[in-house]
Amino acid sequence: MWHGSDIVMVLVRTKVLPGELLHDSYQGQPPPYTYKLGSKLFSLKVGLVEIEGKEVKLIPLAGPYIPRVNDFVIGKIIDFDAFSWDVDINSIYTAHLPAQDVFGRDFSPQTHSLTSQFKVGDILAAKIVSYDRTKDPILTVRDHGLGKIINGEPIKLSPSKIPRLIGKKGSMAKIIESKTKTKLIIGQNGVIIVQGPSEGIVLASKAIRLIEEKAHLPSLTNMINDLLTKESG
Amino acid sequence: MGKLIDENGIRLDGRRWDELRPIKIEIGVIKNADGSAYIEFGKNKIIAAVYGPREAHPKHLALPDKAIVRCRYHMAPFSTEERKSPQPSRREIEISLVLRRAMESVIFLEEYPRSIIDVFVEVLQSDGGSRCASITAVSAALADSGISMKDLIVGCAVGKIDGQIVLDLNDLEDKEGEGDMPVAYMPNLDKIVLLQFDGIFSEEEFKKAIDLAILGNKKVYEILKKALIEKYFGTVDEK
Numbered sequence A: 001m002w003h004g005s006d007i008v009m010v011l012v013r014t015k016v017l018p019g020e021l022l023h024d025s026y027q028g029q030p031p032p033y034t035y036k037l038g039s040k041l042f043s044l045k046v047g048l049v050e051i052e053g054k055e056v057k058l059i060p061l062a063g064p065y066i067p068r069v070n071d072f073v074i075g076k077i078i079d080f081d082a083f084s085w086d087v088d089i090n091s092i093y094t095a096h097l098p099a100q101d102v103f104g105r106d107f108s109p110q111t112h113s114l115t116s117q118f119k120v121g122d123i124l125a126a127k128i129v130s131y132d133r134t135k136d137p138i139l140t141v142r143d144h145g146l147g148k149i150i151n152g153e154p155i156k157l158s159p160s161k162i163p164r165l166i167g168k169k170g171s172m173a174k175i176i177e178s179k180t181k182t183k184l185i186i187g188q189n190g191v192i193i194v195q196g197p198s199e200g201i202v203l204a205s206k207a208i209r210l211i212e213e214k215a216h217l218p219s220l221t222n223m224i225n226d227l228l229t230k231e232s233g
Numbered sequence B: 001m002g003k004l005i006d007e008n009g010i011r012l013d014g015r016r017w018d019e020l021r022p023i024k025i026e027i028g029v030i031k032n033a034d035g036s037a038y039i040e041f042g043k044n045k046i047i048a049a050v051y052g053p054r055e056a057h058p059k060h061l062a063l064p065d066k067a068i069v070r071c072r073y074h075m076a077p078f079s080t081e082e083r084k085s086p087q088p089s090r091r092e093i094e095i096s097l098v099l100r101r102a103m104e105s106v107i108f109l110e111e112y113p114r115s116i117i118d119v120f121v122e123v124l125q126s127d128g129g130s131r132c133a134s135i136t137a138v139s140a141a142l143a144d145s146g147i148s149m150k151d152l153i154v155g156c157a158v159g160k161i162d163g164q165i166v167l168d169l170n171d172l173e174d175k176e177g178e179g180d181m182p183v184a185y186m187p188n189l190d191k192i193v194l195l196q197f198d199g200i201f202s203e204e205e206f207k208k209a210i211d212l213a214i215l216g217n218k219k220v221y222e223i224l225k226k227a228l229i230e231k232y233f234g235t236v237d238e239k
Helices: A099-103 A161-165 A167-179 A198-214 A220-232 B092-105 B130-145 B171-176 B203-234
Strands: A010-016 A022-025 A034-037 A040-043 A047-052 A053-060 A074-078 A084-088 A095-098 A123-132 A135-140 A147-149 A153-156 A183-185 A191-195 B021-027 B036-043 B044-055 B070-076 B116-125 B156-159 B164-167 B179-186 B193-194
Touching: A010 B044, A010 B203, A022 A047, A022 A053, A034 B130, A074 A191, A074 B044, A095 A099, A095 A123, A147 A153, A153 A198, A161 A167, A161 A183, A161 A198, A167 A183, A167 A198, A167 A220, A191 A198, A198 A220, B021 B130, B021 B203, B036 B130, B044 B130, B070 B092, B092 B116, B116 B130, B130 B156, B130 B179, B130 B203, B156 B171, B156 B203, B164 B203, B179 B203
Parallel strands: A095 A135, B070 B116
Antiparallel strands: A010 A047, A022 A040, A034 A040, A047 A053, A074 A084, A074 A123, A084 A095, A123 A135, A123 A147, A153 A191, A183 A191, B021 B036, B036 B044, B044 B116, B156 B164, B156 B179, B179 B193
């Protein structure tokens, strides 16, 4: 916790719990995962906070996936009707993939069969094209690297810890991929598909579990490196 | 009935007037839930689990601008001395309601429109003050699930036995005493979110009881904080 507005302090990642005071006199809109009461700024989640003068940044350690436009997600087809598929994207809301997105503008439910493309239970990589509080997210698969995923093992990780799995400029993901000889498809929604030989998948899932447990520690990359060198060596 | 407090001011279970029963909190005990917690509060043993926010079913329950909370407080048939019917009793329905209202005041419901947050509380072994223990467990489970909340909630009862205001009644003191007042409290915002009262207090006694309840709640908060930090950051060091 940080008290006193006249001292400028640089704190490196302090642990916070919901309701903890972050700032005595915060100006402007509250940053994500915080809220303001009067001029006081409080935390909304369990997480780590970085305070640098007037800047407050909270990194949550748990929480549901809230869709954002342009997010890359991995989902599972759970249902379909004449015009769209319903996709479970591990979020509060079910996403929709319109049939027009797959079949093109001239889609007609009489001539096209939705099940010819995606069946219930299929896993797919997609991008969110639109979402707001009042409407469910809409997906697209019309881009490079999107579409049905045929092989691989799905692993779930808390969505708030996905940035740690990716690492700075993808460094962490690269380490795991090269050491376990697998390919990771990482969805922002907390679903990861691991493709490759089964020993590699087992190892990669161990690494992901370690990230789940130790996401708050700064020395995570080294720990993952040690784990993978020990296990594969 | 004999005396509940002896001449040295010691209660039947060996506590003084301002002492809590031993409390143990464990976070994340149910893997399938989005958040969960287990609490031992004296002889109370309670599990709380949070599912969601998730899509509301049946759909007509959902509100367009905010989430709704559904709470079930339930006592296991083996939780009491005599077998309790598993059917929800009047008391359980009431506690479900007061827990829900306390939670609604702390969760940022506007952040999750059109969704539902399910909270289940299962009492495995009951003692006095189970609603206060439950609310502490629920707030731990909510924090574990990562749902945005303004503050944690902790609960702790005060009561009157042998004419004296004491902290945290156990089952016997609750039954034989003259008054019982469960209080749930937001420690950072300094607000009371649940207050029920059964018995007769004078005005001074009531004021003393509130102060004592807040004092007790702050002690519970320290334990809850420790449990959450241990779960999320491994150790309780460097603070």
